[in-house]
Amino acid sequence: MEQSVPVVELKGITKRFPGIVANDDISLELRKGEIHALLGENGAGKSTLMSILFGLYQPDEGEIRVNGKQVKIDGAGKAIELGIGMVHQHFKLVQPFTVAENIVLGVEPVRGLSIHLKQANERVRELSARYGLKVDPLVKVEDITVGMQQRVEILKTLYRGAEILIFDEPTAVLTVQEIQELMQILRQLAGEGKSIILITHKLKEIMEVSDRVTIIRRGKVVGSVRTAETNESQLAEMMVGRRVSFQLEKEKREPGPVVLEVEGLTVAGGERGTHAVDEVSLTIRAGEILGLAGVDGNGQHELVEALTGLRPALSGKIALNGTDITRLPTRARIEAGISSIPEDRQKHGLVLDFTLSENMILGTSERNRFFPGGFLNEKEIDTYAKKLVEEFDVRSAGVQSRARSLSGGNQQKAIIARELERHPQLLVAVQPTRGLDIGAIEFVHERLMQARSEGKAILLISYELDELYKLSDRIQVISGGRIMGEVNPELDEDDDKIGLMMAGQASKDQGGGAA
Amino acid sequence: GKKANNEGASSPSASASPSESAAPSEPASPSASEPASPSAGGTKKVGMVTDLGGVHDKSFNQQAWEALQKLEKDDGASVKYQESKKDSDYIPFLSNFVKDGYDLTWGIGFLFQEAATTVAKQNPNAKFALIDTSVDLPNVESVLFKENEGSFLVGVVAGLTTKSNKIGFVGGMKLPVIQKFEAGFKAGVAAVNPDAKVTVNYVGDFNKPDLGKLAAATMYDAGNDIIFIAAGGSGNGVFTEAKQRFKAGKKVWVIGVDKDQSLEFGNDVTLTSMMKKVDEAVYKVSKEVLNGQFQGGKTVELGLAEGGVGLPKDNPNVSAEILKKVDEYSQKIVSGDIKVPTAP
């Protein structure tokens, strides 16, 4: 990569939020045609910095230059005008709108006074063909997978003719295939002369695709290096400030008796009359982690909801320790020993406006302990919460602070603490490390392995094969609501077989597109 | 929201007002700024408390207030009113006047019975008068009306005027007082035109002109050519519908209530009105108090004989013939030859 003019220069950017300096005198240069990675722990200030560049926040200090000219970006509109596009960490899509409507929103082609929908669809098709971003312009966003939504977000920026693209953790929710596709696309875009800032926690991706890396810790830049001149462990160390072990000790152990037995489970909810979960059978034994691989949107949600009692089974049977629980409500299943770490921690895992204490007893099976005689025992609850917080290193201003005020990683730790402390027979963990930084991931993985050692049965659902391989005793693949087969992570380390199983079905499914 | 209307509806047009509403902003009221003074030697003071309809209800509250204003002008009394906004206001408001040393306090409407009893017992030296309800205490005089008798007469007019032999009655709420109107009216129609059919529709609210209009539209569409209303504010809707039909070239009639409503709605559609002369009663009783002739403990009932109810003086839309019939029946009622029912 030859030295060229910086398209974006951030100089001395400082942004304070009440009680915290999110960005502290940050400077950064983005060159034309470059992929510039931004690395940092949860809460380091990456999103904040990008929000400033995209005009969503105003910096307290510092200046921004685009193409050599100093600019004031006082809104997203201005950023778009300057050719900046951003794919946000949390997608900014209007769920009930179609893909095309989302893409053209704000710059709609018109005929007379009306939106020229046909033209919009056409343009979306063109763009999508050109960059290999497969989407159907006519379906509603609420009906498509996360991977597809991501493509819509990218198309949105391209449609607006962005030359500078910001990707805030684009791969956190993607499958292996999707990530590969995305890397491909990033390279293509850079090749076309577009400049890209990429935020990701995955060092492998950085090494693979970026030209340069800037590392941020606690709001400050700790270094900026050429990717070619560094390696994963150096990056990790710069980011966390200490050595990180990537190795996880998975002790060999004989699985115990069967804990969960699912037989021919069928659950409603698929598109066009199909079943979201179709005749699924699986067993998990004590002390065993069963990994479930698959592209998002292939029945994982529905399967989990059926297991936890949030969605009724059409047919089939679920047994826990030999007892049929198919018709039991959620409450009873919790009592019977099912814990779960939900995929969306803010929506299903926590009551953000409750205190940390209150969240720690959410769904507890020991109601009589915390509510003797139906009345709340605040002391007992606080003591309990404090113990958990300490044990699981949940960082907050105290157990009386609102869950909302915690960082994502700490929110996740709180949920894990709560669910594990319940001493479940079965733990259903969905994407337990989604969006977490390496340090936090390490922690979660250790805890899961520890639960396994304690003889708990764990169903681990993840879109990240690395994680599955690392943790699972067995991996099964789900596609189109059916179990396609099983791989042994010890013997069978090749992605191809599993990829085929995930994709073999996916090619039939118009929505998946992971072929 | 829905309007407060826990009211007596002791008169057909007892339009109730919402708790948010209607209060006197009567900067013109001369008594207003005067300090409270015991009336021992000087000006006599007469007060009144309205029911929820408020002083501008185009009905008995307004009539009573007009009477007091006349009293002020003609007889130099000092007068003042207070508008109730909820049922629980009656007692404190009556008490306000007592405490302020008023010589007479009026309670206007059916629902003052309890309140007046309580306050009159608490203040045996104060004087009270009531419209539409009666309390048997030595310091209270009560005035009642025989609405059924007046309604009978307009029934006669309707029975003789109708061409389609279909007549409507629109009531506010199906309450005994309003049913007195209905009963008298039906009896009057039946007396002169047994073939005519009276359709009854209680709209369920004294405050909903839109319902009144809808009711009227339905009746007129079905061929009724005269509607007698006893529905308070909802009656406005009936008049509106009639006027619009008149403008569109269709002849329909409304019979008004309480006051001569042709004065307000014009002669195009107002056939006649069933008047209830609250104003005269209030003036007369108040005057007696000024003259020191208060008849506490008495209940007067005003019917045709006493001139308390009846048709307006001028009825340009009613033929002389019919008016003659009306007179005949009036005499029969006064003489007792005809007993007008009070319930349908």
Add this chain to the structure above:
Amino acid sequence: MAMLADLINSTLVFSAALIFAALGGVFSERSGVFNIGLEGMMTGGAFAAAIGTYYMQDAGGEGASPWIGVLCGIAAGTLFALLHAYATVSVKADQTIVGVVINILALAITLYLVKFMFEGAGDTPLLDATFAKVAIPGLADIPFIGQALFNNYPTTYLAYVLVPLSAYLLFRTPFGLRLRAVGEHPGAADTVGINVTKYRYVGVLISGALAGLGGATIVLTTTSNFSHNTISGQGFIAIAALIFGRWNPYGVFGAAFFFGLAQALRNFITQFDFAAHIPNEFLYMLPYVLTLLVLAGVVGSVRGPSAAGQPYDPSKR
């Protein structure tokens, strides 16, 4: 058959005001702002329509005066909406509270003004120059349909126009797309450069204008004057119609029509002798019970615009 045509005809008179107000609600809530204040905005509109028409007819403008009244009504509704928008959008006050406040203020202010302007009277004088029914040449002669649909007040025809127009605006134009985006996901709209504040203001102002038009309609077709009880609950029924109609102009039309029909039906029934045997209160309940039954039985759960009710704060995640 003629009876049925009459029934539909009356229904449309009754429903027109509801349609306007509920349509207003559609715009406001689609932009993400609850509007419990429809009742108050209707009150403001009714008051201004009465006053405007009154002074216009005084000034000799008989023919034009109801239209002036309509304009005044729209203006007054918009004015209250401006207050609503300022508080909810700019200051981010709680939308429900502000709506309740608008209801309290509108009634108190209008009554106060009426008393002030008419020497203490509780209501405005009766208007001579109100709308009259107009038969649409040609269409009105079609048997049944003519009487049912095309022999009505100008405001009813306006409703015929505004419903598809609103639907067009909302679902076919860039304006509508953006407005709905703001109501569903203001963050998404903001990041594509749409001014959330502006669109919410517009949504709320349109709702005020339409609610004001609704209030004006009641005065100019039904009551002929303004008093404290001119608007008594219609704003709330409009909210019900808005939800019942699923925030969709055609749905709103259907819901308002259904409600009007239930009201008309209950009057219609009184024409028959058997009605005398039904306790009156049951007839009064009919429209409400019918609505409830239909909702409970047929319609099922509804989902409004996702972001409705929440002030948009870009710095809040």
Add this chain to the structure above:
Amino acid sequence: MLLGGFDPIAAYGALIRKVFGTSYDIGETMLTITPILFTGLAVGFAFRAGVFNIGADGQYIIGMTAATFVGIKIHLPAFLHAPLAVLVGMLCGGLWGALCGYLKAYRGVHEVISAIMLNWIALYLSTFLLMKFLVAEGQQKTPNIDETASLSIGWLSKAMGGARMDWGIWIGLICVGLFYILLWRTKQGYDLRAVGFNADAARAAGINVKTTFIKTMMISGMFAGLGGVFSVLGVFHYQVASGASEGYGFDGIAVALLGGNHPVGILFGAILFGVLTYGSAGMNFDANVPTEIVRIVIGSIIFFVASHGIITKLLKPLLNRRAANKRKGASADGNAG
């Protein structure tokens, strides 16, 4: 006030005199506060579970009607009669609320619509029942309830210069405490708040969201019903068959929101509302200020309380600095994720 051309000092003087002038007025002011305190609690309680109870009006009416029936039709010694009437009235109000909750939970009917419809239905149902079973021929109101069902406090009335005093306001105060305890000190309250904040998470935690809605609306309706109960048993001793409600349910919304849906806040909201309302009669009587002015004042106060943002906006720089200082050292690291 000035704008209206009235002397504000005289007007407020009259207001204060009216409310605090005599023990009679203090008593009557308490009477004005009572019903809106109850409906305010009702609305606020439901809000906590994420339900907008616009139907307190109907629940009030049903509670009142039920209490009237027990008060008139059943004859019992006082120590049983009054409590029974209170209980039945409260339960019926609660059931009316629960019906709304049921329709929301199991039939998916938006609570705002069903509550508006149920308000009207309650009104007419009540009128029907009263007219059919209680009101005598030629009357519009019921006979008085039995003396044994009365909840007026005679000696207190005497002490308060004849003002109508009853148990309502005292039970209302107890309800303020109950509201707090129920919501923040019990298991049910915990569930209810969880549902109110995040129904999805509550469901995932095994809380039965549907029954929580119903229970919430039941309790909310009970509060509103109590308001109606005391208006009959404590104040009037009879009930009027009427065509419209008193509108206390709608004032309750304002009171609840004014009080931030917190019981103590609601109490203060109700007091403010009650004082202004009762006092407005004094302003009206003594200083000739139209009562509309008071409604405008009430509306404006709520407006400014709700829009504290206006003030915040003006003071923003100052506040920011203070907040920053306060939070310094706190290790809250935001809500990443």
